[in-house]
Amino acid sequence: xxxxxxxxxxxxxxxxxxxxxxxxxxxxxxxxxxxxxxxxxxxxxxxxxxxxxxxxxxxxxxxxxxxxxxxxxxxxxxxxxxxxxxxxxxxxxxxxxxxxxxxxxxxxxxxxxxxxxxxxxxxxxxxxxxxxxxxxxxxxxxxxxxxxxxxxxxxxxxxxxxxxxxxxxxxxxxxxxxxxxxxxxxxxxxxxxxxxxxxxxxxxxxxxxxxxxxxxxxxxxxxxxxxxxxxxxxxxxxxxxxxxxx
Amino acid sequence: xxxxxxxxxxxxxxxxxxxxxxxxxxxxxxxxxxxxxxxxxxxxxxxxxxxxxxxxxxxxxxxxxxxxxxxxxxxxxxxxxxxxxxxxxxxxxxxxxxxxxxxxxxxxxxxxxxxxxxxxxxxxxxxxxxxxxxxxxxxxxxxxxxxxxxxxxxxxxxxxxxxxxxxxxxxxxxxxxxxxxxxxxxxxxxxxxxxxxxxxxxxxxxxxxxxxxxxxxxxxxxxxxxxxxxxxxxxxxxxxxxxxxxxxxxxxxxxxxxxxxxxxxxxxxxxxxxxxxxxxxxxxxxxxxxxxxxxxxxxxxxxxxxxxxxxxxxxxxxxxxxxxxxxxxxxxxxxxxxxxxxxxxxxxxxxxxxxxxxxxxxxxxxxxxxxxxxxxxxxxxxxxxxxxxxxxxxxxxxxxxxxxxxxx
Numbered sequence: 199x200x201x202x203x204x205x206x207x208x209x210x211x212x213x214x215x216x217x218x219x220x221x222x223x224x225x226x227x228x229x230x231x232x233x234x235x236x237x238x239x240x241x242x243x244x245x246x247x248x249x250x251x252x253x254x255x256x257x258x259x260x261x262x263x264x265x266x267x268x269x270x271x272x273x274x275x276x277x278x279x280x281x282x283x284x285x286x287x288x289x290x291x292x293x294x295x296x297x298x299x300x301x302x303x304x305x306x307x308x309x310x311x312x313x314x315x316x317x318x319x320x321x322x323x324x325x326x327x328x329x330x331x332x333x334x335x336x337x338x339x340x341x342x343x344x345x346x347x348x349x350x351x352x353x354x355x356x357x358x359x360x361x362x363x364x365x366x367x368x369x370x371x372x373x374x375x376x377x378x379x380x381x382x383x384x385x386x387x388x389x390x391x392x393x394x395x396x397x398x399x400x401x402x403x404x405x406x407x408x409x410x411x412x413x414x415x416x417x418x419x420x421x422x423x424x425x426x427x428x429x430x431x432x433x434x435x436x437x438x439x440x441x442x443x444x
Numbered sequence: 445x446x447x448x449x450x451x452x453x454x455x456x457x458x459x460x461x462x463x464x465x466x467x468x469x470x471x472x473x474x475x476x477x478x479x480x481x482x483x484x485x486x487x488x489x490x491x492x493x494x495x496x497x498x499x500x501x502x503x504x505x506x507x508x509x510x511x512x513x514x515x516x517x518x519x520x521x522x523x524x525x526x527x528x529x530x531x532x533x534x535x536x537x538x539x540x541x542x543x544x545x546x547x548x549x550x551x552x553x554x555x556x557x558x559x560x561x562x563x564x565x566x567x568x569x570x571x572x573x574x575x576x577x578x579x580x581x582x583x584x585x586x587x588x589x590x591x592x593x594x595x596x597x598x599x600x601x602x603x604x605x606x607x608x609x610x611x612x613x614x615x616x617x618x619x620x621x622x623x624x625x626x627x628x629x630x631x632x633x634x635x636x637x638x639x640x641x642x643x644x645x646x647x648x649x650x651x652x653x654x655x656x657x658x659x660x661x662x663x664x665x666x667x668x669x670x671x672x673x674x675x676x677x678x679x680x681x682x683x684x685x686x687x688x689x690x691x692x693x694x695x696x697x698x699x700x701x702x703x704x705x706x707x708x709x710x711x712x713x714x715x716x717x718x719x720x721x722x723x724x725x726x727x728x729x730x731x732x733x734x735x736x737x738x739x740x741x742x743x744x745x746x747x748x749x750x751x752x753x754x755x756x757x758x759x760x761x762x763x764x765x766x767x768x769x770x771x772x773x774x775x776x777x778x779x780x781x782x783x784x785x786x787x788x789x790x791x792x793x794x795x796x797x798x799x800x801x802x803x804x805x806x807x808x809x810x811x812x813x814x815x816x817x818x819x820x821x822x823x824x825x826x827x828x829x830x831x832x833x834x835x836x837x838x839x840x841x842x843x844x845x846x847x848x849x850x851x852x
Contacts, residue, residue, distance in 0.1 A: 252851070261759060261847040282763055289761025296850060300756045304457035316450045317761045367760070 205273030207291075207375045207407055208235040208258060213267035215253050215430075227253050228430045230267065237374060238405045240398065242418035242438075245427035251411045252379060254427065258409065259292055259377045260284040272374065289318060293368030293376035293406075297383045301352040301363055308348040311335040311366045318371070331370070338366035342396055358389030365396055369406065378410045382417065394420065450766060454757070455773035462746060466778070469742040473782020473830075474789055476735035477822060480728050481790025486797070487724050489810020491717055495685060498713045499706045501648040501657075503560075503591050503679035504688045507550065507701040509538040537565050539674035546699055547678055553698070555691040558590035558681040563665040565676065569612075569658060570637075571620040571628040578616065579656045580630060582665020583679075585611075591681040594646065600624050601644035605661045610640035613654035614647045630658065632668045640664075686717065736833040739778055743771060743837035747844075754841050755849025764842040771838035772831050779830025783823040 215228040227250045235241060245251050256262040257269065260276065269277045276287055301310045315331035339348055342362040352360050361381060368376050378397065382390035394417055400406050410421065418424050419438065426434035448456070459466045540546060543561060551559045563582040568575055585605040589595065594603055599614050601624045610630075612622070622628055624642055631637035640660060648654050666672050678701075682691050688705045696703045707714045747754070754767055798808050 256847045259759065261850075282765075285758070285761060285763045288759070294759050296756075296759075300752065300850065302457075302753050302756065304461040313757070314760045316453060317757070317766065319450065 205270065206234045206236050207272055208233065208409075209268075209270040209273075210234075210258075211268040213257065213264045213269060215250070215257060215262070216265040219265055226265075226430065228257075228264075231430075231432060233425070233432065233435075235375065235407060235409060237407055238401070239407045239409075239423060240401045240421050241407075241409050241423040241425060242421035243409055243411045243425050243427060244413070244415070244418050245433075249427040250430040251427050255377050255379055255409070255411055258375075259294060260288045289314065290371070291374050293371070293373040295361070295364050295368045295376060295378040295381045297380040301360055301367075303352050306349050306351050307339060307344060307355070307363045308332070308335050310352070310363055311338060311370050314367065314371050335366065335370055338369055339363070341400075342366050343392075356389075358385050358393065361385060361389070361393050362396065365393065365400075369400060369404075372404070373406065375407045375409065378408060380411055380413065383413065390414075390417070450762070451769040451773055454770045455777060458746065458750065458770070459774055459777060462749075465742050465746065469739055469778055470781045470785065472738040473735050473778060473826065474785040476731045476738075477783050477786020477826060478789035478793060479731050481787060481818075481822070482793045482797075483724055483727060485790070485794045485810055486801075487720065489798075489808075491720065493810075494713065494717070497649065498710050499685070501592055501594075501597065501650075501653055502706055502709070504682045504685050504706050505680040505692050505695065506704045507540070507546070507678040507680065507695060507699060508676065508704065509540050510700070510702045511538075537669060537671065537676065539563075539671050539676055540678065540701065543675050543678065546701070549698065550678055550680060550695060553691065553694060555682050555684065555687060555694075556680055557683050558587070560584065560588040560591045560679045561662065561675045562588070562677050562679050563662055563669060563671060563675045565632075565665075565669040565671075567633075567658075567668060568631045569616065569620060569628055570631060571622050571626070574620045576616060576619050577656070578630070578658045580665055580668065581657065581659050582662040582669075583659065584662055585659070588659075588679070591679045597646045597648055599645045599647045601642070604643050605659065606643075607661055607664060608639070608641055609643040609661070611644040611646055611659040612642055613657040614645050615651060615654035616656065616658065617642065617645050619655065630660070630668055632670065634670060636668050636670060638664055638668055686721075732829065735782070736829050739775055739830055739833035740836060742778075743775060743834050744840065746774070747771065747837045747841045750841075751844060751849045754844050755846040758844070758846035759850060767844075768838045768842040771841045772834045775830035775832075775834025775838070776827045777830070779826035779828070779833075780823055782830075783819075783826035786826075787819045787822055 210231050210233040213228060213231045213233075214226060216224055216226045218224045231254065243251055243254070253262065257264050260271070264277060267277070268275060271287060272291055274287075276284065279287065302313065305313065312331055312335045315335070336348060339345070342365055344359060344362055344366070347355060347359060347363075352363070355363065361384075365381070368378075376397075381397070382393050385393065397408055397410070398420070401408055410417070412418055420440045421438055422440065424434070424436055424438050425432060547559055547561055550556060560583050565580055567578055567580040569578045585603065589603070594611075601611075603611065605611065610628075617623070620628055622642055624645060626642050627639050628642065629637050629639050646654070646657070646659075648657060662675075666674065669676075680695070682688050685706065689707050692703045692705045695701070758764075758767065794810070798810055801810070802808055
């Protein structure tokens with residue numbers, strides 16, 4: 199346990215990814231990535247289109263298998279876990295924010311935020327845990343500024359508001375790491391700034407680590423660390439002094 | 445949200461979200477179930493009417509003593525020439541040996557619902573100048589009526605057979621010029637005779653029976669026919685008359701008696717009923733397949749439409765098994781909803797058409813019977829059918845690659 203607690207959240211060693219492996223049209227998109235992410239880090243992942251950012255994020259999110267190398271999540275080797283074990287690890291340790299907010303239209307805001315808890319069977323009707331999950335979801339929605347939108351369906355919310363719900367959802371099970379794929383890519387500057395500020399706030403208050411894929415140099419400049427991916431290789435990895443006051 | 449668990453919650457929400465699709469597929473299942481319900485009710489009604497008319501005054505199965513045969517004294521040896529003339533002998537009135545034991549054994553046979561011991565033979569009915577040849581049947585009326593329904597065949601009088609009472613066919617009464625309460629004499633070939641009072645006049649459905657049948661109590665028939673204490677046949681009623689042959693085969697094996705079933709005496713009717721059953725079974729099977737395909741196709745479309753949502757659910761921690769169950773449940777829910785609505789619609793159709801459709805005799809062709817057991821069966825079968833129909837789409841949902849689904 200001590201060892202696990204001390205271990206970095208993410209440790210990649212020589213991780214490779216080849217699509218269509220073994221076929222004539224095989225294509226290696228990640229060539230030996232070494233990467234360590236510590237708890238509480240607020241990191242930007244930048245790079246041109248096609249550099250492999252999304253693939254790397256999917257591997258980190260246990261949505262795709264690496265073709266080679268070793269991936270440790272929270273100190274545990276997850277490289278060759280089966281689908282169920284990967285799903286459980288994803289569920290307990292990771293949060294996701296996608297570019298196109300991706301809420302379920304059949305559920306209102308608070309239900310969308312509670313979904314991860316429902317999946318884990320933590321809403322056992324009137325039980326304590328059910329209440330806890332609902333209270334936590336409500337608290338998160340308040341924290342992202344949606345006090346008045348608990349009962350609203352995604353269709354009734356603006357893009358920025360939907361993304362706030364998605365942020366709340368990614369945090370409801372208190373994950374150690376949130377993976378965000380261009381979380382503001384679809385939003386205007388104002389909404390984009392406030393979402394980013396929210397992520398920063400949760401990072402500072404709760405110590406949640408964030409890995410944020412972004413195209414926007416302005417946003418990257420507000421992170422503590424910037425990793426640049428070019429042609430499937432890490433071309434730069436430097437600490438950064440945030441300039442804007444979040 | 446939450447009290448139902450993840451799978452139920454999401455399945456119900458997905459169905460509710462798919463409004464039109466869900467309404468259409470539940471509608472399809474409803475119509476299918478109603479059709480099956482209706483066809484079954486009509487078939488049962490029509491067949492029981494037909495069977496009632498055909499087998500009305502006959503037992504389903506009759507046990508008789510084996511016919512007497514003649515065996516040549518010299519057995520045939522292969523290759524050896526043989527000259528023999530074998531003459532069939534005339535049949536005497538034969539009786540069943542040890543019938544009380546056989547009767548009990550027959551009654552205990554699975555599938556048999558009632559039996560009656562009968563002493564029957566031919567005799568003459570005499571009233572004044574009129575003499576008619578009759579079939580005399582002696583039996584315990586109470587038992588006999590459990591084998592053959594006589595109550596709906598009574599034209600006049602009462603169904604009662606005290607010693608000295610007789611029930612006669614309506615044509616015979618006319619031929620003898622006898623009315624209810626009149627007396628007439630029954631005489632056997634060897635001259636034994638007894639006088640009976642006509643208690644009831646029966647319309648047995650066919651001219652032949654109406655002209656010849658006379659029912660008296662067992663003891664009287666035995667003494668007239670010269671077989672005191674013995675009987676000539678055991679009449680049997682079975683629960684499922686379409687299985688009369690199977691039950692007869694069993695009786696034949698265990699009793700060694702000659703067995704005759706209503707099926708042998710009514711080959712054509714039996715064939716017609718069998719064909720009808722096969723046809724309706726085919727219709728039911730095809731309707732079932734159509735409903736299952738309908739459910740499956742709507743769910744397949746639904747999985748495609750919900751690709752992204754399935755991807756999200758997988759990304760935020762839903763397992764493959766959970767996604768599988770979400771879609772299996774949708775199939776089952778649609779099946780159960782269709783079964784309940786379809787049973788209701790089927791009952792409504794039956795109640796409407798039972799007033800419109802009538803048989804030749806003017807009675808309703810079928811009657812509305814509310815069979816809760818049948819509805820339970822329909823609901824369970826439909827739920828299972830929905831589940832099976834959902835297997836393919838559910839597997840698609842479970843094996844969706846979440847990374848691709850979210851990207852797409």
